[in-house]
Amino acid sequence: MFRFPKGLLDEAEVIPYCHDESITFETIGKYQLLDLDFNPEDGGVWMEAEASLSHFIRLRADLLEGDFRLLYLAWLKAMTMYGDSYADEGYDNNDTDVAAYNREPPVPPGLKKLSPPLQNFVQIFEIDPFLVQAAAEESPDPKKALTVDYRELIGRLPRDECDDFLARLAEGDPGAGLALRKPLSAFLPQERPQPAGRRTIQRLLQRAKQLEKAEKKRQAEPARQKHIAEIKALAAREAGIWQQVEVLLDTGRKIASVYDEAMALLEKLKQLSEFQDTQDVFQARLHQLAQKYTSWPSLIDRWKKRGWV
Numbered sequence: 539m540f541r542f543p544k545g546l547l548d549e550a551e552v553i554p555y556c557h558d559e560s561i562t563f564e565t566i567g568k569y570q571l572l573d574l575d576f577n578p579e580d581g582g583v584w585m586e587a588e589a590s591l592s593h594f595i596r597l598r599a600d601l602l603e604g605d606f607r608l609l610y611l612a613w614l615k616a617m618t619m620y621g622d623s624y625a626d627e628g629y630d631n632n633d634t635d636v637a638a639y640n641r642e643p644p645v646p647p648g649l650k651k652l653s654p655p656l657q658n659f660v661q662i663f664e665i666d667p668f669l670v671q672a673a674a675e676e677s678p679d680p681k682k683a684l685t686v687d688y689r690e691l692i693g694r695l696p697r698d699e700c701d702d703f704l705a706r707l708a709e710g711d712p713g714a715g716l717a718l719r720k721p722l723s724a725f726l727p728q729e730r731p732q733p734a735g736r737r738t739i740q741r742l743l744q745r746a747k748q749l750e751k752a753e754k755k756r757q758a759e760p761a762r763q764k765h766i767a768e769i770k771a772l773a774a775r776e777a778g779i780w781q782q783v784e785v786l787l788d789t790g791r792k793i794a795s796v797y798d799e800a801m802a803l804l805e806k807l808k809q810l811s812e813f814q815d816t817q818d819v820f821q822a823r824l825h826q827l828a829q830k831y832t833s834w835p836s837l838i839d840r841w842k843k844r845g846w847v
Contacts, residue, residue, distance in 0.1 A: 539571060539572065539573045539574070540571070540572045540597075540601065541569050541570070541571055542569065542570045542571075542572070542598075542601075542602065543568065543569060543570070543717060544565055544567075544568050544569055544570055545570075545717065545720065546570065546602055546717060546720060547570055547572075547601065547602070549563065549565070549570075551606070552572070552606075552609065554643035554644060555606065555609035555610060555612065555613050555643045557612075557613055557617065558616070559575060560574070560575055560576060560615075560616035560619065561573070561574055561575075561609070561612050561613065561616055562575075572601070574612050576615055576619060576663055593655055593658045593662075594655060594658070594659070595655075596653070596655045597655050597656070597659070600653070600655075604723075605646065605648070606644070606646040607646045607648055607649060607652070607653075607656055608656065608659065609646075610642075610643060610644075610645065610646050610649065610673065611656065611659060611660060611665060611670065613642070613643055614665055614666075614669055614670065614673060614742075615663050615665050617640075617739045618665070618666065618669065618739075618743070640738045640739045640740065641736045641737070641738055641739075642673070642736045642737050642739065642742065643736075644736075645673065645676050645677050645678075645736075646677065647677060647678045647679060647680040647681070648677065648679070648680040649670065649674035650674045650677055650679070652670075666746055668746040668747070668749045668750040668753070669743065669746040671746070671749050672742050672743075672745035672746040672749055673742055675745070676737070688722065691722045691725050691726075692718075692722065694725055695721060695722075699721070703717070703718045766813075769809060769810055769813045772806055772807075772809075772810050773810060773813075773814065776807065776810060779803055779806065779807055780807065780823060782803060783800050783803050783804060783807075783827070784827070784830075786799060786800050786803070787800055787827075787831060787834075787837070792834060792836070792837075794836075797836065797837050797840060801840060801844075804824070804846075807820060807823075808820055808846075821846070824841070824846050824847065825847065828841065828847045
């Protein structure tokens, strides 16, 4: 929960990110209260995280500076608090109320590169990083900070308003500086994301699954390349391995360890046949071995269990 002096945040800009009882924004007396409440109905699970209030204090200052990334990430959390059931296409229908409820709020700049406090927020509240990545695809890069001549801007304010801020500063009002920036910001170029063309939470969840699948494939690629290299090296020794199997069975004892060793070699030959698309050749060679060792029931039984004979 964050508390702000009344008027520092524009309610019209915050409300689009609010969600039922999870994200609320209200004015009480001289203050505005932003409440982020993520408590599953079933009580959830106990979370242990190396975080304290100091990890989140910066987020309050970011909000006051117009950085609404926290609000957007909180919306993602609220929409997926009970899993990804929203990914069900049944939720995406022509009901205008449902469509508006599922549609994302304005996408703030800078989601592609989160600050450490925002990274902590994502980690501690267990927001799917692939969902954040999906959301960030339409997040513009933040604009470079403008060099602002506050003296010139202050000169545009009415005299009585200037006097009011001076009095607040003299009285030690800690929010006076931020409150002064509010009317001054009206003189600066305003670039707020437009609400048109917003994605639904279903679309975001589907895109997150695509990104997760692509990442798993990327991580698996080195192992796949290593496997291919091993298979190619195996191909050069194929004839020798078939011979090694026969020598092992001819000279070894009829015991489990010998059978296991022979099975391991045959498994490699089977993988090679699948890689080369020569399964019929593998089956023919194995059939010959089965006929040769037909009096070895334990061995043949193992091959049958594998579906080789």
